Amino acid sequence: MLLRRALVLGGSTEARLLATRIAADRRLWGVISLAGRTSAPLAHDLPTRVGGFGGVEGLTRYLIEERISHVVDATHPFAARITANARAACAAAGAPLLVLTRPPWVAAPGDRWIEVAGNAAAARALGDSPRRVFLAIGRQGVADFRVAPQHQYFLRVIEAPNAGDLPPSCEVIFGRGPFALEDEIALMRDRRIEIIVTKNSGGALAYAKIEAARALGLDVVMIARPARGDAAMTHDIDAAMAFLFS
Template identity: 50%
Template structure:
């Protein structure tokens, strides 16, 4: 008999955790993705794609499938999913562990302006036309139509359809990780003056932050939302160790 674990994923850490646990005979794993990415990365365990119907739907799923542990390894900005996970844990009695990567810390030479939201980031770009590199999700790009004076370079995992209604925008579809040298060449080649990004943390997308520091490029950094106060660890290694104690062999 195995412990059933449901991982709420969509991050590199969730994928690595699934890989680490997939060969462990103590666990039966399922990885859930919200379905926002058209072509998800390959994973080592069975996938479930799509929502649960809010916190109550997730709680029902946990009970009906005999889940022994719920792991929230979603993106630091997936605040609603994390809130639903916390509520579902309370409703179902299934314990919850969160895997939360640490945010990036300001370093000497960083030219950051930290803002509370995408809307504030749009205003922070100013009225003077600038070459802007946007590294946000497709759902967060629409507000930039309110600032059509800028020249945008937009990178996303999936194509941006429909494209933004602005006169100057170029699109790149690519999936990280992105190295600093690669990012520096991209920023220099496109004459980028400012980056708009989230403080996602982790190494996969830090290359643009390091490259911006080296090149003296401004970064408008959207702050993280408030997440539920639940038991959390900061790395895949910590999560594997915590699970070994929380779910002893049956």
């Protein structure tokens, strides 16, 4: 059997799990690519490249030059541009593509969700009256909330955002998950949070804030995932491994 050469577009827990499986399989050669948005990413079990490819043309060239046989897009569910580039590059290079992503969260009894399509809609959903807002969206996109400066924001990030992107009244809280439910409840009580803004990233590791909001009776502005085109998709690591031998 010819050695399969896999490119994993990473940045998610699913990507790390898949990398571990690929590294343990002698029938596979693999590399994982990270966008480089954090200066100290978590370690992976595959050789890792950091930084962009140079758009669709650069990624197409990489796939051809490295003789990549299969591509798994295991980026963050909101990495729409990377997914679009991967879809176009794989089509040009003739490499099959699979999107590996975690299932989105679904509202449970007791949840008070306001579902919106993007950051601009999320900022509008906060309303005109000043509120204490927990922003769990990461540092990218925080500038979109400058249009609603009447609110007090609490932004949790792994790395410092650009100061110019922050709304006028914004406390930056540093932390890398997963976070325990009791810690999320304590944080929201301590900051007297009235409403949460988050992306529907899905998965168990970031779910505690949703449970905390439910326990405290808080509204959650839930930003829906962007469309990821017509690429084949799975939520299952075993299915992703089977794809690499298809």
